[in-house]
Amino acid sequence: MPGVDVNAFFADRTDASGGTSVEGFRCGYIAIVGRPNVGKSTLMNQLIGAKVSITSRKAQTTRHRITGIQTVEDAQFIYVDTPGFQTRHSNALNKTLNKTVSNTLTASDVVLFVIEAGTFGPADQQVLDLLPKNVPVILVINKSDHMKDKATLMPFAQKVAALRDFTAIVPVSAKLRFQIDALEREIRNHLPENPPVFGADDITDRSEKFLAAEIVREKVFRLLGDELPYTSTVIIEQFLQEGNLRRIFAAILVERDTHKSMIIGNKGARLKEISTQSRLDMEKLFGGPVYLEIWVKVKSGWADNEAGLRAYGYE
Numbered sequence: 112m113p114g115v116d117v118n119a120f121f122a123d124r125t126d127a128s129g130g131t132s133v134e135g136f137r138c139g140y141i142a143i144v145g146r147p148n149v150g151k152s153t154l155m156n157q158l159i160g161a162k163v164s165i166t167s168r169k170a171q172t173t174r175h176r177i178t179g180i181q182t183v184e185d186a187q188f189i190y191v192d193t194p195g196f197q198t199r200h201s202n203a204l205n206k207t208l209n210k211t212v213s214n215t216l217t218a219s220d221v222v223l224f225v226i227e228a229g230t231f232g233p234a235d236q237q238v239l240d241l242l243p244k245n246v247p248v249i250l251v252i253n254k255s256d257h258m259k260d261k262a263t264l265m266p267f268a269q270k271v272a273a274l275r276d277f278t279a280i281v282p283v284s285a286k287l288r289f290q291i292d293a294l295e296r297e298i299r300n301h302l303p304e305n306p307p308v309f310g311a312d313d314i315t316d317r318s319e320k321f322l323a324a325e326i327v328r329e330k331v332f333r334l335l336g337d338e339l340p341y342t343s344t345v346i347i348e349q350f351l352q353e354g355n356l357r358r359i360f361a362a363i364l365v366e367r368d369t370h371k372s373m374i375i376g377n378k379g380a381r382l383k384e385i386s387t388q389s390r391l392d393m394e395k396l397f398g399g400p401v402y403l404e405i406w407v408k409v410k411s412g413w414a415d416n417e418a419g420l421r422a423y424g425y426e
């Protein structure tokens with residue numbers, strides 16, 4: 112072709128992940144932080160349009176750094192959901208959870224600082240004090256559906272806005288998907304120009320085995336509510352794939368015999384419910400049939416020592 116430098120035309124326009132145009136492509140890490148229970152995980156799931164992070168009305172639902180990925184034509188959003196920052200007890204588990212939050216913050220391009228509409232207390236302030244100075248921080252006022260009187264939202268937002276130089280302030284309702292697209296547009300503006308890190312169809316960097324354990328833990332949290340202390344966890348003892356079928360053997364670990372009988376319930380009814388709900392969620396997320404068996408085991412003290420935490424996958 113006369114007059115056209117073919118080499119220059121193709122130079123630097125493709126990357127290793129499959130020929131996506133790199134020029135103008137944005138990609139970055141977005142940390143989602145806040146005190147427990149403000150709706151961080153619900154928000155991340157809405158932002159990526161899939162449920163990779165478990166949610167419940169109990170505080171301390173999220174215990175690991177969980178990545179949720181969304182790729183659009185010209186950008187890849189790598190969200191990192193974190194455990195709610197703990198300010199009450201200082202056992203080994205809580206220290207580990209807080210370390211996860213701090214580590215995530217140091218490696219992020221944008222921070223979503225999530226609070227609940229109408230509430231800003233010492234636990235929120237402690238998280239605010241942790242946020243790095245040189246990274247754009249978007250104040251996300253979640254659960255705005257709780258504020259019946261819209262006129263009170265403005266003065267509340269102004270009060271919190273005075274505490275730091277926020278890049279933007281976005282009231283949302285993660286539950287009702289209100290203003291989620293507006294938030295996404297705002298985030299995109301602050302992502303650096305980078306080629307994508309993950310494939311276009313990836314929604315998380317976590318394994319199916321990890322996600323399976325999380326799904327069971329969500330059902331335990333949701334179906335037992337406040338009866339069960341938060342020191343129960345789930346491990347996957349076997350995860351086998353036979354063609355399209357996944358055979359999963361899970362164990363719920365609790366601290367005492369009384370907790371075990373609470374989970375099993377009258378004639379096994381509660382365990383059956385946990386099992387059925389978990390299986391349905393897994394089938395939806397993995398896109399195929401699942402055979403699931405769950406056992407309940409007593410194992411005390413795991414949350415109080417570092418070795419126990421490492422054994423169950425805490426960083």
Ligand SMILES: Nc1nc2c(ncn2[C@@H]2O[C@H](COP(=O)(O)OP(=O)(O)OP(=O)(O)O)[C@@H](O)[C@H]2O)c(=O)[nH]1
Nearest residue numbers: 147148149150151152153167171172173195285286
């Ligand atoms: N009304 C209302 N409820 C919400 C909204 N977003 C989340 N929730 C509820 O708030 C509770 C906590 O949500 P999560 O997403 O688990 O909160 P989290 O901040 O991830 O909690 P931790 O992981 O424990 O720190 C759940 O019962 C959600 O359904 C919202 O926009 N409006």
Ligand SMILES: [Mg+2]
Nearest residue numbers: 151152172173
């Ligand atoms: Mg969470």
